[in-house]
Amino acid sequence: MDLQSADHHQGLPASMLSDDELERQGARAHATRNWVFLHGSADQFRHHTERMLELEREYLRRHPKRTWQGAGGAGPERVSRVEQIRQAVRSFQTQMDALLAELAQAEPVQAARTGPTAAVNRFLGRFADTPDGRLHKLEAHQTARELGLSPTEVATLYKLDPPLLATHGADRVLTAAGRARLVERTWIRETPARWNAAKAAVFGDLDPALFGIHAEADAPLGDEWWRVEDGTGVVGYGRLDESWGDAEILLVVAPGSHGSGVGAFILDRLEHEAAARDINYVYNVVPDGHPARARTASWLRDHGFTENADGELRKRVLGDGVRGETASP
Structure with a gap:
């Protein structure tokens, strides 16, 4: 199925559709819902849900005594339109929960698949890279698909003892054990620090000169x-x-590790290093020529930095190795 092959009527508001077209699109939305949920992106699924609700609301407005399956049953004429819409939304939620449960139970859990893998670490890293370590279940499902993780591998993360992920309502949350697994990354001080091939690979297309770095082989680096x-x-x-x-x-995070929690790990370690030196604030200035300037500044704000009038993004750090609270400079 090609999600791009929608007919020309699909973009019209439901109120502008003929009765026949409204019914046709409504039936098609129901017929394709499971496919979009299982194979479409999170944005496509959200758009599909919004469109389906719009079509159903308009259908109920025009035909308050009908349902998509036809008249009859418990007498829909005695059910208010608001309650009909509520029932439709509840049915969607039930359907989503059932599909997720089906995916999680598709294959038996295999303990042998719980060893360290780059894909699992990147998946857990996506959670760690959010301020509160959680993703909506649909976003988590889409992330797993993008990283090539099977439903079995994802289900295993919830069933380990202790689990690496937990369920909180509609969200999926990284546990303390999940964070501990990510801490298996090592933090190595370079003395002396020099420009080398490893740094060039991590910087990728990011120009070192933006940060005042002299990128010449074996050149000494300050700080x-x-x-x-x-x-x-x-x-x-x-x-x-x-x-x-x-x-x-x-x-600086290697191109292949973006979105895996490495940035959050580096920030955490730098804050601890600063706190151990009794530093008051850490700050960052995202240079004008940075190719992802807005996104980088937004990420820093999400992680507790406050921007001042000079364009510096600052965060307070407490002493004795304790990471500080957010505060204005």
Whole structure:
């Protein structure tokens, strides 16, 4: 099925459709719902749900004594339109829960699949990369598909002892055990720090000159540098430049590890390093030429940084190795 092959009537508001077209689109929406849920993107599924509700509301407005299956049953004429819509929404939620349960139970759980894998770590990292370690179940399902994880592998993460993920209502949440697994990444101080092939690979298309870095083979680098390694190799770097009681930080994540929680790991370690040095604030200035300037600034704000009038994004750090609370500079 091709989601792009919609007919030309689909974009019209439901109120502008003829009775025949309204009924045809409503029937088609119901017929394709499971396919869109299982194979479409999260955006496609959301759009499909919104369109289906729009069609059903308009159908009920025109035909208050009918349902999509026809008149009869418990007497829909005695049921208010609001209650009919509520019943439809509840049925959608029940359907989604049933489909997710079916996916989770599609194959028996195999303990042998719980060993460390890059895909599982990236999946858990997506949770870790959010401020509260949680994703909506549809977003989690879509993320697993993007990373090539089977329903069995995902289900295993909930069934381990202790589990790496937990269910909280409609959300899926990273547990303490899940975070501990990600901490298996190593934080290695570089003394002395020099520009090398590993750094070039992590920076990728990001121009080092934007951050005042002289990118010449074996060139010495100022400030304090750390690298992050996991089972796949070097996945990121962190830099701390202390001055006058504050410190400018730099976080760089390898292109293949974006969205896996490496950035959150580097930020956490840099904050601990700053706190151990009794630094008051860490800050970052995203340069104008940065190819993802807006997204990077948004990510920092999501992780507790506050932007001042000079364009610096700052976060307070407490001493004694304790990460600080968000505060205005």
